[in-house]
Amino acid sequence: MEFDIIDLTEEETEMLTTIQLKLLRTAQQNKNELYHEMQAELETYRLMCKTNNVYLSSLYEDKQAELQAEFDYQVAILKEQLLFNMSLNEPTSDDELGGSGSDDSGYIVDYELSYLERYIIVRDFYLAIEDASERLALYAADETAQEYLGDYYTSLYNYLSTFT
Incomplete structure (x- = not known):
């Protein structure tokens, strides 16, 4: 699985504890789910625009920008939660x-x-x-x-x- 919700090198990923790795996987899966939901909603809206002959208007671009902004906001929340939860599960000496x-x-x-x-x-x-x-x-x-x-x-x- 590719982790792009936060920037980690391969060495940093290998040093994560089991719990931290599970948190990272869950957050990445949630991000991927959000992305696919956004793409599906955008595709539905694109088809509606074509069907109603308003595809050349700015409605599609406006909707795309709105969905992208909502996606970025949700990913920022996921990232904050992930970093917080990972910091709670740092190994101690x-x-x-x-x-x-x-x-x-x-x-x-x-x-x-x-x-x-x-x-x-x-x-x-x-x-x-x-x-x-x-x-x-x-x-x-x-x-x-x-x-x-x-x-x-x-x-x-x-x-x-x-x-x-």
């Missing part, structure tokens, strides 16, 4: 990690977050795994999640087991 300091879990381990926020981060990480059986097996073997989630660990295990 080992001395800033709470607990065991293990950062091989694939998700951000930040003990300053509330248990609900931790639950959501871990849940979203595991729901990104397509195979439900593999997801549950990986979660069951995740000792970091047991320590990180505390009492919420069992709740998330029960939730993930409903998918198998």
Whole structure:
């Protein structure tokens, strides 16, 4: 997938965490969706202009400029949200990690977050795994999640087991 919503070199893209990469992919998909919607609406308007014999007027160019401005505005919002969310998920150095300091879990381990926020981060990480059986097996073997989630660990295990 080509990422053009924000400027990143290949090296910068490779250094992104799993969560940051997922955020980037989602934002890029949303941008692509917006672009295709704009193109479809513009094509519909072009056909309407041809049908009504007003194709040579400035109506089409005006509509095109209006749609492009709306697209640019929506992309700017997506970009701002992406940069903000990616900044929230920046990896920390080992001395800033709470607990065991293990950062091989694939998700951000930040003990300053509330248990609900931790639950959501871990849940979203595991729901990104397509195979439900593999997801549950990986979660069951995740000792970091047991320590990180505390009492919420069992709740998330029960939730993930409903998918198998």
